[in-house]
Amino acid sequence: MSAAFPQPGTFEELAMPLFGQIYNFAHWLAQDRDEAEDLVQETYLKAFKAFGSFQPGTNFRAWIYRILRNTFLNTRSGKKLAKTISLDDEESGAVAAATTDAQTPESILIDRNHQDLVTSALEELPLHFREVLLLCEVEEMSYQEIADTIAVPVGTVMSRLSRARAALRANLQQKLPRT
């Protein structure tokens, strides 16, 4: 692991380059600017205090995103959202395959003109789908990093991603003007 994440020393050096991304992710979680700022501030102060327990050479990004996520899940809106998460049968690979098959991906061609649609579709996604999709597409994290961040096995990341994409596509299909 240490070779994979060669990192310079100080908290500021590690944390500040991620500031924009972390704020963006926080805003997607909280869906409100003030709440996002509170969340980021709390995350940075918590991470700063806990920096002594961070093991150099391990993945700092996954570490601080995990703090952000846990902080959010402990807020009022986070708790409310977490309650609505139903993990049911998502670990089953069959579900992922079925949902993929159920869609007709070639029928939706999304381009930049559809950004607003995609934005609202993302907003409407359940939290556990939204976060994996954002970590994968926006943060460009590997499956392993996502697994480290949200503290689930890699297999769960894969099936959740698959379901999230299917749900997004289904949502977009409803939003797209019928041709």
Next chain:
Amino acid sequence: MDCEQCRSQLDAYLDGELPAEQMSALHAHLRTCSACAADALSRVQLKRTIKTAGSRFAPSPEFREKIEKKIGARRPRKWGFGWAVAGALAVVLLVGALVSYLETRNLRQQHAYSELADLHVGTLASANPVDVVSSDRHTVKPWFQGKIPFTFNLPELQNTDFTLLGGRVTYLGQTPGAHLIYQIRKHQISVFLFPEDLVSWRAGSGSAKERAFNLETWSQAGMRYVVFGDASPEDLRNLSSLLKAAAQS
């Protein structure tokens, strides 16, 4: 590879997570299957659009600055630096205080030495160097009684080269003390005795050279002894030994 297999692997492929050994089969299928190629294209476009749409929120410069200040002001390294500075300052102050204390003490001591040198020289230059003229310690010692606030023992000088010339009452910093004058060969040596609590004499024991004179000083039985003169350091030490031995008896 069929279309179903291809589609189950497409996301992992586009996410850069497909193992290398499975990639060539996927590439081969995509080259021959236009439906799967179109699917792959739509997924790539969706990925791109999600990335753009998903990156829409940016922190304000003020907020960034605020957080930078918060963690900057409390950066461990800065704390460390602050403590180091505080520590260094404390050391500097301490050293300064010590140096100034030592300097003051040295100055006082220098001052006392100078005064004793003056007393020594002044006394020897005077027409009546001593108030009690005697080579007999049994005469000199009682003479001081009532004149100074302490008593002392003087050494027996038989079998030595030293002669007691006499004594007088003297003052150092308004404290009365005994000033004894000894002689060895052509040299005269002053022996000063003062109560130990005289501030100027907080030094321990030692030898020193004051101008052209040599000096031995020590503390014994609540008294400060200063042996002073132009005799050799060895002579002073010998006289000091005699005085020390006498004080113990």
